[in-house]
Amino acid sequence: MEHTSTLERVLRGAALALVVIFFMFPLFWIFMMSFQTNETILRIPPSIVFEPTLSNYAALITGRLETAAGTLEINFLRTLWNSVFLSVTSVAVALLLGVPAAYAFARHKFRGSEDIAFTLLSFRFAPPLLVLLPLTIYFQQLGLSNTYFGLVWVYQLICLPLILWIVRGYFEDISADVEYAYRIAGHSWFATFRKIALPLAGPGIAAAGLLAFIFAWNNFVFALVLASADKQPVTVGALAFVTASGIQYGQIAAAIVLSITPTLALALYAQRYLVEGLSLGAVKG
């Protein structure tokens, strides 16, 4: 181990602290805001000393928003549920479709396989707005707009390429000989997929699933255009706090806290797994 001087350690600590503050301060500030009324939030100069209130959370949970212009009905919990349902279903469908496809792309080089895989990837770098207008028209004609089915379908544009490409890398990292050995021992290709390929790519599949979940959860523009009030996820639902009588900062903050809690909890829980999984592909053991 190289010797590090005290100064170096202090500087390194300071730099790390700076980075942490930079990224964590907005979260911290929003968390503080969620316990304040609009008045205390907007006072000048701002202060971190205030009388905490749970009124923002109460308004979100009861779904009744008291504003200067009157009472507003906002079904926030419904949008939260929509987010959970849409994200979970989308990731589940994407895993169901993407993992076998990733295996096929990794193991069988067929005519046009690279082209198909690349086309699927291109969904990720085409700006959503590019496809949104034609998609809206199609969905209206097909009767898919404002349905969970339609939304889950569109969410595949986000989840499927992500899962396909990450998981494909994991399958490619598994030595083909290991799979051959299982086949030669007398097992079918499907048994080989289930008993060898899936368990060995497990961490990668989990990491890809988690990433896809976060991406799906954070999606805004697809749901904004293709879903109306009762199918909206939280990202869109939060728009309702921009009311006629002003922006309800307190409620927005509380809504953000509530909406990032599930993904944050999931990410924290799976963090070790995620980092391990994502770096495993790069540095093979």
Next chain:
Amino acid sequence: MATLELKNIVKRYKGQAVLDDVTLKVADGETVVLFGPSGAGKTVLLRLIAGVVDPDEGAILIGGEDVTDVDAEYRGVGMAFQNFALFPHMSAFDNIATPLEARRQAPGAIKAGVESVAKLLKIDHVLSHKPRALSNGQKQRTALGRALAGSPPVLLLDDPLRNVDAKLRFEMRLELPRLLDTQGATVVYVTQDYKEAMALGDRIAVMSQGRIRQLGTPEQIYLEPATIEIARLFGDPTINLLDVKPAKDGRGVYVGLSNVQVHLAGPFEQAVGRDCVIGLRPEALSFVRADAPAAVPVTVEAETPLNEKTVTLVRTVRGREILVSRPAGTPGPVSGNAHIAVNPKSALLFDRATGDRIGANKVVALKSGEAA
């Protein structure tokens, strides 16, 4: 138990033939060693037999049945990979059990089967370990155990001793023939180590550039190599190869070494006057007194004792270097001038242009191709 037959196998990758018209017949219970430098096509051939790679042309028969289009899991072969290819998420027990599970045996039968194989390979004490926790030797034995577990009629071993240390390799080289005998399986064994090939093979198929260059018993390959290349691959120290132009007089065909006429025994008439290479095994040469018939004068350059034998590097009058070996402990010159004699019966002549052996080699190669 089963015979194994390969008929005119051709395999190409990107237009390049890695196997070019390979035909091989392995008798029931026989061990054939595929020997050759890397890139010769040995491993591809083994994978073709296993069914994980399909040939472009030709047929594969196991027990007389055409299995060319049969999937790997139905061929009933066992295979040990060079890199072991153990299932990293399964214990050694589960690894070895996979062929038995595929045969849908009862749990009790699987347990008994795995344990008997493990006992045979002396890994019964590490069965609960994951591959990560096994030493290289134990990994290798586990891989071997997995190949043996289903008692497959055909056993394919892809250089299984490549990745283990020298001591273990030596032990396994002694142990494997006995092990393979108890199995009674038809074995195809791939190796790059000529000693391993000689120790394990009933017959050796020497491969290079996708073709079988010579097929024969270890003795045939060693004593009657078909080409210069094969002669060079077998033997340690390697064979002496000297450019010569044989001539003929009343006593027969002779070559000149250090301006001495050395007469050769053999049907070498066709070599007279052609550019040839003479192959002399170091043990076919011996130090003799200066007045012995056809004694070739040389100067001794260096001497290396190699346990059971002593190898001496000598230089001929025309400056060509030759290795002479003799059993350790026998007297021999250490320096200065000396004379060597050639055992005329063990001299090999090769055509310099083609590398093919001149004389009886063609007959030998054809005969061994048919022998089972």
